[in-house]
Amino acid sequence: MDEKRIKILAISGSLRKNSSNTNVLYALSNLKSKNTDFHFYEGLEHLPHFNPEIDTDNPPDPVTDLRKQLKLADGVIICTPEYARGVPGALKNALDWIVSSGEFVNKPVAVISASSRSSGGDKAHESIMLTLEMIEAKIPKESTLQIGAIGTKINSKVEILDSTTKEQLKSILNSLISSIKFN
Ligand SMILES: Cc1cc2nc3c(=O)[nH]c(=O)nc-3n(C[C@H](O)[C@H](O)[C@H](O)COP(=O)(O)O)c2cc1C
Numbered sequence: 001m002d003e004k005r006i007k008i009l010a011i012s013g014s015l016r017k018n019s020s021n022t023n024v025l026y027a028l029s030n031l032k033s034k035n036t037d038f039h040f041y042e043g044l045e046h047l048p049h050f051n052p053e054i055d056t057d058n059p060p061d062p063v064t065d066l067r068k069q070l071k072l073a074d075g076v077i078i079c080t081p082e083y084a085r086g087v088p089g090a091l092k093n094a095l096d097w098i099v100s101s102g103e104f105v106n107k108p109v110a111v112i113s114a115s116s117r118s119s120g121g122d123k124a125h126e127s128i129m130l131t132l133e134m135i136e137a138k139i140p141k142e143s144t145l146q147i148g149a150i151g152t153k154i155n156s157k158v159e160i161l162d163s164t165t166k167e168q169l170k171s172i173l174n175s176l177i178s179s180i181k182f183n
Contacts, residue, residue, distance in 0.1 A: 005035055006036045008075050009039050012025055015045050021080055023154050023156065024154060025077060028169055031166075047090070047094055048060050063097050070103035071103050075176050079113070080124055081115060083124070086123060087127050087128045087131070091128070095132070099134075102136075105136040107137055108137075108143070109132055109176075110144065112146070113125040114150040115146075116149070118148045119148050122146060142171060143175045143179070147165060
């Protein structure tokens with residue numbers, strides 16, 4: 001009998017073309033096993049600014065789309081840069097849209113922050129963890145990672161240049177998938 005396929009929604013906190021954070025997600029999708037499907041969320045820049053007054057039974061289409069994609073996913077991987085010691089506004093905006101609708105409740109989520117700075121990204125990491133905790137996401141053990149000096153670890157062709165980073169990414173993926181299987 002066919003094993004159930006596992007659907008992962010990959011969300012990058014960077015809107016940049018050739019973003020190192022988006023490349024981390026591509027690198028992860030290259031490491032996945034064959035029963036796992038990756039879908040890359042591309043709607044971040046189209047979401048309206050969160051406003052509780054338009055968070056009604058009939059929200060804007062990009063919001064409905066985000067909620068649908070989250071609902072369909074067995075697990076989520078977020079990879080984000082840090083801007084000005086915090087989570088990029090576009091990503092925080094997306095998470096704010098999910099507070100009332102609850103798609104993150106009990107959803108297994110892996111969280112990575114990648115920074116060009118050697119020891120950067122920690123504030124964005126701490127901050128997004130607080131938000132995900134508030135919206136009751138399930139962050140499995142060993143499913144979080146901070147990658148500093150990302151430019152030396154994954155290149156623009158999505159080649160992983162550093163063996164430790166490769167092992168860390170494999171471990172994050174395994175931990176997320178295990179938590180989905182035993183969910
Ligand atoms: C406006 C701005 C603010 C930034 N602030 C921080 C910061 O507070 N901490 C940090 O580690 N990196 C900071 N960075 C560097 C980004 O984390 C780095 O450029 C990151 O690799 C960008 O990710 P991307 O390649 O996925 O777009 C900042 C970059 C920009 C453009």
